[in-house]
Amino acid sequence: MPDDLRQEEYELLARIAHRYYVDDSTQEEIAREFGLSRPKVQRLLDRARRAGVVDIHIQAPPGLNLDLEDELRRTFKLTDAIVGPPYPDAQAQREAVARCAARYLERRLADGSVVAVSHGRDTGALPRFFHPDRRIDCTFVSAMGGSPNVDAPTNPNEISRALAERSGGRAVSLYAPAYVERAEIRDELRQQETVAHTLRLAAGADIALVGIGGTDDDCTMVRSGCLSVDEMARLRSQGAVGDVLGNYVDMLGRPVSSPHQERLIALTVEDLRRIRTAVAVVSEVEKPRAVLGVLRSGVVDVLVVDEPNARAVLALAREDGLGEGRRGSGGSGSGAAVPAGEVVDRRV
Amino acid sequence: MPDDLRQEEYELLARIAHRYYVDDSTQEEIAREFGLSRPKVQRLLDRARRAGVVDIHIQAPPGLNLDLEDELRRTFKLTDAIVGPPYPDAQAQREAVARCAARYLERRLADGSVVAVSHGRDTGALPRFFHPDRRIDCTFVSAMGGSPNVDAPTNPNEISRALAERSGGRAVSLYAPAYVERAEIRDELRQQETVAHTLRLAAGADIALVGIGGTDDDCTMVRSGCLSVDEMARLRSQGAVGDVLGNYVDMLGRPVSSPHQERLIALTVEDLRRIRTAVAVVSEVEKPRAVLGVLRSGVVDVLVVDEPNARAVLALAREDGLGEGRRGSGGSGSGAAVPAGEVVDRRV
DNA sequence: CCCATCGATGAGCAATTGATCACCGCAGCT
DNA sequence: AGCTGCGGTGATCAATTGCTCATCGATGGG
Numbered sequence: 001m002p003d004d005l006r007q008e009e010y011e012l013l014a015r016i017a018h019r020y021y022v023d024d025s026t027q028e029e030i031a032r033e034f035g036l037s038r039p040k041v042q043r044l045l046d047r048a049r050r051a052g053v054v055d056i057h058i059q060a061p062p063g064l065n066l067d068l069e070d071e072l073r074r075t076f077k078l079t080d081a082i083v084g085p086p087y088p089d090a091q092a093q094r095e096a097v098a099r100c101a102a103r104y105l106e107r108r109l110a111d112g113s114v115v116a117v118s119h120g121r122d123t124g125a126l127p128r129f130f131h132p133d134r135r136i137d138c139t140f141v142s143a144m145g146g147s148p149n150v151d152a153p154t155n156p157n158e159i160s161r162a163l164a165e166r167s168g169g170r171a172v173s174l175y176a177p178a179y180v181e182r183a184e185i186r187d188e189l190r191q192q193e194t195v196a197h198t199l200r201l202a203a204g205a206d207i208a209l210v211g212i213g214g215t216d217d218d219c220t221m222v223r224s225g226c227l228s229v230d231e232m233a234r235l236r237s238q239g240a241v242g243d244v245l246g247n248y249v250d251m252l253g254r255p256v257s258s259p260h261q262e263r264l265i266a267l268t269v270e271d272l273r274r275i276r277t278a279v280a281v282v283s284e285v286e287k288p289r290a291v292l293g294v295l296r297s298g299v300v301d302v303l304v305v306d307e308p309n310a311r312a313v314l315a316l317a318r319e320d321g322l323g324e325g326r327r328g329s330g331g332s333g334s335g336a337a338v339p340a341g342e343v344v345d346r347r348v
Numbered sequence: 349m350p351d352d353l354r355q356e357e358y359e360l361l362a363r364i365a366h367r368y369y370v371d372d373s374t375q376e377e378i379a380r381e382f383g384l385s386r387p388k389v390q391r392l393l394d395r396a397r398r399a400g401v402v403d404i405h406i407q408a409p410p411g412l413n414l415d416l417e418d419e420l421r422r423t424f425k426l427t428d429a430i431v432g433p434p435y436p437d438a439q440a441q442r443e444a445v446a447r448c449a450a451r452y453l454e455r456r457l458a459d460g461s462v463v464a465v466s467h468g469r470d471t472g473a474l475p476r477f478f479h480p481d482r483r484i485d486c487t488f489v490s491a492m493g494g495s496p497n498v499d500a501p502t503n504p505n506e507i508s509r510a511l512a513e514r515s516g517g518r519a520v521s522l523y524a525p526a527y528v529e530r531a532e533i534r535d536e537l538r539q540q541e542t543v544a545h546t547l548r549l550a551a552g553a554d555i556a557l558v559g560i561g562g563t564d565d566d567c568t569m570v571r572s573g574c575l576s577v578d579e580m581a582r583l584r585s586q587g588a589v590g591d592v593l594g595n596y597v598d599m600l601g602r603p604v605s606s607p608h609q610e611r612l613i614a615l616t617v618e619d620l621r622r623i624r625t626a627v628a629v630v631s632e633v634e635k636p637r638a639v640l641g642v643l644r645s646g647v648v649d650v651l652v653v654d655e656p657n658a659r660a661v662l663a664l665a666r667e668d669g670l671g672e673g674r675r676g677s678g679g680s681g682s683g684a685a686v687p688a689g690e691v692v693d694r695r696v
Numbered sequence: 697c698c699c700a701t702c703g704a705t706g707a708g709c710a711a712t713t714g715a716t717c718a719c720c721g722c723a724g725c726t
Numbered sequence: 727a728g729c730t731g732c733g734g735t736g737a738t739c740a741a742t743t744g745c746t747c748a749t750c751g752a753t754g755g756g
Binding site for chain 4: 697698699700701702703704705706707708709710711712713714715716717718719720721722723724725726
Binding site: 026027028038039042045046 | 711713715
């Protein structure tokens with residue numbers, strides 16, 4: 001393995017590394033023992049590590065994909081990435097990812113935490129697996145209005161209530177529809193104190209829990225009525241690949257506008273950016289393009305995703321050679337020889 | 349592997365360990381990321397290491413026996429142990445061990461070092477492989493007189509001279525025979541300034557380089573004439589198993605006296621104990637019992653030995669259940685239910 | 697209920713390691 | 727010959743980690 005090392009040097013590196021890592025000797029002890037200076041020992045240890053003389057392997061539990069998570073984190077400048085094990089069945093896959101997300105939440109929540117909760121099948125699956133081992137005095141607040149057209153467990157108020165119940169915290173519901181017919185009605189509802197208070201609380205949350213939607217006709221935005229099938233077709237023709245909280249982006253993460261946004265009662269994408277930890281939960285198989293677009297927008301901090309989607313997203317990013325892509329800043333959407341830009345580090 | 353860990357705990361340990369060892373994150377960074385305290389992260393890393401979640405393996409060069417060396421060091425409280433690769437041929441084996449010893453010396457010698465050199469075939473093989481990569485202003489001094497009955501390369505003066513030549517240092521010879529016929533002659537010679545000066549220098553050395561002799565009739569002590577065959581038979585019947593500088597010990601490391609000692613012109617065993625680093629070089633196949641006895645005497649700090657002998661010595665120590673044995677302090681030598689004592693740590 | 701014990705915890709200090717910097721030696725060039 | 731650039735080195739300071747200790751909470755026993 002370390003072909004570039006002379007035998008003597010290799011032997012010395014191995015001895016010193018063994019003393020340090022196996023025998024738990026300090027660098028000073030080793031220095032004394034080998035007649036070297038302490039900084040010299042430090043350098044030799046560095047060299048031993050770089051040369052592969054020291055092989056550190058983490059025995060992870062089955063199903064834990066630490067290297068894949070690393071790659072996601074690095075590629076998309078994420079605070080964290082959690083990859084759940086693959087399942088052949090969509091429902092089992094959703095549950096596995098929800099379990100991972102629940103575990104993440106259990107670790108991250110502290111007394112006083114505020115979590116803004118979005119709609120979606122993936123976020124909706126989470127409460128069932130959420131069992132904190134202590135009472136957490138936190139707040140779950142709806143980030144979006146509700147819709148009667150989708151299952152109750154998909155609605156933010158129900159998700160918030162269930163999460164609050166299991167943690168011993170409290171739920172703050174948004175008593176408003178997810179969308180209205182005219183922008184004027186939306187503006188009026190948003191100024192109503194009950195709605196405004198809840199949205200303010202959500203906008204000031206520590207953590208946002210969101211799903212990433214696709215642009216197929218079965219997505220939550222269409223099923224809930226926020227978007228018509230025609231409007232969705234139009235978004236697709238404009239290059240939209242996915243959404244978070246109803247805000248669509250293209251493959252490079254640039255926003256794709258649509259009149260439906262003026263009808264939504266939800267956190268805006270600007271609100272979302274201001275939240276310290278935006279957690280996206282994804283388990284559906286048709287989602288890699290949507291996930292890639294949303295990750296490139298830079299709006300997500302933590303991605304909880306199934307392994308097949310994780311691999312597909314990374315493969316997509318590698319194929320188009322743009323890596324994390326370019327943060328949307330307006331443009332023609334032509335996609336012609338756009339150089340790989342940098343994601344704005346909004347956590348500074 | 350970590351069966352006693354709950355799944356969640358195992359996963360957390362693996363994540364944290366991966367961040368620390370693979371991602372090079374600091375404990376503080378990990379603490380912030382996982383919402384824990386820094387000391388808690390440190391404890392989790394400790395647990396991860398103890399639980400085997402962290403697997404650190406040193407890629408040693410072929411022929412390097414770091415674990416065996418560890419075991420020798422631990423079993424016999426040695427400053428160091430170096431185990432050379434096995435060879436089927438006695439001469440090749442001696443050369444391999446001498447090469448190891450030469451390398452050890454090269455590492456350890458500094459300007460101003462004084463090395464006291466004993467007789468023996470194993471020490472005599474060393475100069476041939478001794479090639480320091482820089483000039484070392486050191487001194488090699490004979491620890492024992494010489495004998496015309498053995499090969500010149502086995503005599504301390506020749507060894508010292510050869511080592512000095514290769515390092516650019518200087519040799520101080522002992523112009524006296526290894527033994528005389530009467531104790532009175534020995535006392536007279538030891539008081540002669542040329543002899544006294546050399547022995548004083550040798551007694552004040554930083555490093556002593558010695559062989560370990562057996563009790564067979566072909567050993568250097570008999571060949572050189574220091575001991576007759578009868579005297580050797582008597583020593584054997586008294587339980588002697590090996591010697592260093594003509595001082596015999598039994599299997600437990602206790603001294604076995606003999607009148608020949610009053611006739612020797614060499615460093616005493618007390619002198620040897622006062623030298624900071626006494627290095628014993630051993631390559632002969634009949635030696636495990638001798639090595640075990642001498643190691644148990646506590647007089648040796650560093651053992652350079654071939655692999656078969658190393659294994660045999662450790663097996664012997666395990667078989668008689670006494671480990672490093674008991675340091676000789678006088679006694680009947682009955683060996684009846686003597687508890688495993690401790691080697692006095694003379695390096696304090 | 698109270699009390700004692702034990703283990704976990706974070707604050708804070710000590711020890712160790714990482715990294716910067718001035719200096720030195722060496723090799724190559726003029 | 728002198729000069730320059732480069733890499734290695736140890737002294738030293740900064741950063742990180744190890745470890746001690748006081749405190750707290752949980753548990754079990756009386």
